[in-house]
Amino acid sequence: MTVAAEGSPPLRMAGSRRRPLLQSEAIQGFALISPTFVYALILLVLPILVVIAHSFWTQNYLTIDHTFTLENYRIALTEPIYRDLLWRSLYISLTVSLLTVALAYPIAYFISFHGGRHKSLWLFLITIPFWTSYLLRVMSWKVILGYNGVLNSGLMGLGIIDEPSTALLYNSTAVIITLTHAWATFAILPIFVSVEKVDRTLVEAATDLGDGPLRSFLRVTLPLSAPGVISAALIVMIPTVGDYVTPKLVGGKDGVMIANAIQAQFGKASNWPLGAALSVTAMIIVSLMAGGTVLVFRALQRLAR
């Protein structure tokens, strides 16, 4: 697919001199985007503000007590159950983002440098599974890793194991495998775009000046494509921290993540403010972790030069 939202600069309005009464370009452009902008304000910004507000309130059985309190955050950060869930979610999302990026980079590099005429076909092949239902993809991992599943029956058929292993499904490893598969495409595209932008003459120059393929890759291609690597890591890390379906279907007791606890607060437990505080905490911590990842990547990039 395309990653084109920030492409070539828009053309200047040449026609305005012919129509003197026409408002300025800025007003026209803003008027045109305002319905979409307002939609996003009402259904994204306003809701997030409401969630933040709720996180400072208290649930009083069926009503909400609007007195300001930090109690929900105290619970979110100190109660062992939520602390553990947060840590596990962060650990899983960090692992998944590093894994997807590491697995995706060679593919993006391969398509960009060796894809030749078939570049767009490769990209198409890689994006297609991503367009299938997320729920179905998670379900298929359940089918693969289950007690009576593909992997167990296959390994037994080959005589490698004697009885089905229960170690495959219902743990955080199963969650990590499933998420790594589900987010693969999201990591490939940004990396591909930035590898594609690497000036090939620089790679040639490095080779001409005596760098071997590995050295020129490490010192030219990799540092120049770092922005794509960073954005790929973030694009995977931030959404996966709040994944609900995967831990619910393949995580079992040991793979529960923070989103499951958030859902419970809005569902059965019916404690909206606590659910809101858990959401805000998760978002803040994952943002900090994302910021930290960017710093680490930047430092590595500087080292490579």
Place this chain on the structure above:
Amino acid sequence: MTAIRRYLPGWLSSYAVLYLLFLYLPVVFLPIFSVNTAATPKFPLSGVTLHWYEDLPRTPALIDATWNSLIVGISASILSTVLGILAARSITRYRYPGRRAINGLIMAPLVLPEVIVAISMLLVMLQLGLSLSLFTVVLGHVLVCIPYSMTVLTSGFEGFDRSLEEASADLGESAFGTFRRVTLPMVAPAIISSLLVCFTISLDEFIIAFFLTGTEATLPIYIWGQLRFAAKLPGVLALGTLLLFASFLLMTIAEILRRRAARRTQNEGGLYA
């Protein structure tokens, strides 16, 4: 092809093939086990049957869910494409302060955890006194579809040759006439592509529908409900297979159209396509 292969480091191309297998293999198991006679998905297959598919049209709850999904998908795709057209046109044609920030905000649902987006919308809708229904699901789906619609449409609108519109105006066409006879034919494939992409996303979307629906289920919600019963798994696999093929088909058409649109707006007709 031989020229390419000569430069191809062997391990890299074998890795690429392995990677594709990793991407596709899990998905392939759904159709395989959907025609298996046994209810548990394990090898070796016990026999081939279309029994599970034949049962699908006889399930009233499934028929309802299909209708609900169609209603939601069509409404969401039209609404988000209209909003996407406005935004993409504005972004690709005009320059104004705050343009990037607004674009960032509109694209944000793409990179936010869906659960958090869903519960935030749920809170606001309940506060506004909206009762949860397919309508609230549509509202939610539009928000998550707009970024995809924008991506498809900006790639179609970008490089759009403004002089064509000016020529049409100079030759005496009205603003509407220019839009209908010059602009629309150029961008039509991108618009159809956006409709298909948004429909597919809405059809497959689970989390937002799960939180924002009242009693009516969409197809993914129906599947989620069935997953609790091990005996119903083959039926779910059959339904999943059909959904899978629908998504494949819709996205392939959408991609072909998007490419055509991108080529059409590129200056010399396919020079850079």
